[in-house]
Amino acid sequence: MINELDLEKKKEATYAKLTNFKNLPSIPKVLFDVTKLLNSPSATTLKLAELISKDTGLTTKVLAVANSPLYGIKRKVSSIEFAIIVLGQQEVKDVVTAISLADSFRLAPSPNFSPIEFWVHSMVAGAAAKNITQNLGFTFGSDAFVAGILHDMGILVIYNFMNKEYEAIYKIAAEKHLPLIEAEKQILGITHQEIGKFLAERWNLPVQLCDTLNYHHTPSLSTYKELTSIIHLVDYMTFKLESGKLSWDSEVPLDPIVKEVLKFKSDEEIDSFIEEYRELFDLTASSLSI
Numbered sequence: 001m002i003n004e005l006d007l008e009k010k011k012e013a014t015y016a017k018l019t020n021f022k023n024l025p026s027i028p029k030v031l032f033d034v035t036k037l038l039n040s041p042s043a044t045t046l047k048l049a050e051l052i053s054k055d056t057g058l059t060t061k062v063l064a065v066a067n068s069p070l071y072g073i074k075r076k077v078s079s080i081e082f083a084i085i086v087l088g089q090q091e092v093k094d095v096v097t098a099i100s101l102a103d104s105f106r107l108a109p110s111p112n113f114s115p116i117e118f119w120v121h122s123m124v125a126g127a128a129a130k131n132i133t134q135n136l137g138f139t140f141g142s143d144a145f146v147a148g149i150l151h152d153m154g155i156l157v158i159y160n161f162m163n164k165e166y167e168a169i170y171k172i173a174a175e176k177h178l179p180l181i182e183a184e185k186q187i188l189g190i191t192h193q194e195i196g197k198f199l200a201e202r203w204n205l206p207v208q209l210c211d212t213l214n215y216h217h218t219p220s221l222s223t224y225k226e227l228t229s230i231i232h233l234v235d236y237m238t239f240k241l242e243s244g245k246l247s248w249d250s251e252v253p254l255d256p257i258v259k260e261v262l263k264f265k266s267d268e269e270i271d272s273f274i275e276e277y278r279e280l281f282d283l284t285a286s287s288l289s290i
Contacts (some may be wrong), residue, residue: 010189014162018198021161025104027203030055034096038089048089049081052096061099061123062092070127070284072134094142098126098149101203105156112170113159117246122149123288124244124281128234131280136262140227147212147231153199154192154213155248158184179251181217192248193217220257229261237274243281244288 018024033051037043053059059080066077066087077083084092102122107115129148130141138144158166165187173183184191196213208224212231215222222228236254238245254270264270 007185007189010187012189014188014190014195015198017162018157018195024157024161024199024202025101028100028104030058031097031100034093038093043089045081045084045089048084048092049079052080052092058096058100058103061103062095064288065095065099065123065127068123068127068284068287070124070131070280072131091142094146098146099123102149102153105160107156107160112167118152118156120285120288121238121244121246122152124238124284125149125151125231125234127284128237128244128277128281129230132234132277133230136230138226138230143206143208144227144230147209147216147227148234150200150205150209151196151213151216151231151235152192152246152248154195154197155246157195157199158188158192162188180248181252191217217252217255219255219261225257225261229255229258233258233262237277237281240274241278241281243278244285 030052034048037048037051052062062080062083063077065071066073066083073086075086077086080092083095087095102119107113107118109115126145126148129144133139133141133144158169168187169180169183172178172186173180176183178186181191188195193214193216197210200210200213208227211222211224212228215228216231216235219225219228219232232255235249236252239249239252258264259267259270264273
């Protein structure tokens with residue numbers, strides 16, 4: 001077991017690395033341009049659609065999410081323009097925000113990392129978080145979508161910019177039979193949660209979103225417990241239902257506070273609620289494997 005002094009030293013060293021990285025992703029240009037357009041009095045559905053459609057990769061992913069069963073649109077969305085009409089400019093902006101930020105990393109696969117698995121997990125989490133938010137009667141649907149997609153961004157930072165440490169995390173997890181999140185702490189002094197928060201703050205994302213990324217495995221510690229509990233539940237559901245799951249989340253238990261915060265009457269009710277989503281998760285994971 002690592003002692004507290006060593007843990008603190010590793011934590012300081014990791015934050016020093018993060019602060020000194022010159023090539024961490026910045027806000028994507030398409031997001032800057034979309035925000036600028038929507039702040040202009042001349043913004044129209046056609047102009048917004050034309051702007052987003054210039055990026056074919058982004059367009060493909062926006063349409064894939066809009067048409068995923070968990071996202072909940074009943075009609076086929078075949079164009080960005082129609083997506084804007086159905087969803088509204090603000091929600092489309094939120095979708096573009098989440099996808100463009102998640103896509104700002106350029107990642108190659110390795111034996112311990114699959115970009116496709118990560119993409120599907122993130123998008124299932126985003127769509128499910130939006131759906132479950134509405135299902136449970138909360139009003140932060142698009143915020144939940146963004147938080148769901150971005151909740152594991154810290155893993156991408158470790159993989160992309162601290163790859164030696166990333167491989168060491170997998171090695172120590174296997175050798176000591178640890179959950180990966182515990183192995184993170186032993187190697188880095190912090191976990192992908194704190195690193196995700198660091199990146200979100202660098203992107204000037206809202207405080208609620210930064211807090212959710214920081215505590216999505218431990219919502220009992222969060223200031224914004226409702227949103228964080230939903231992201232935590234969705235993360236747990238991907239593994240429980242084996243749809244859109246990420247190996248990083250194995251052995252991570254459900255925080256008991258979820259029952260209280262999301263007003264479930266019993267553990268059995270939570271289990272039943274999760275099971276009701278099995279088909280939707282399966283269909284959505286399949287539809288997003290682009």
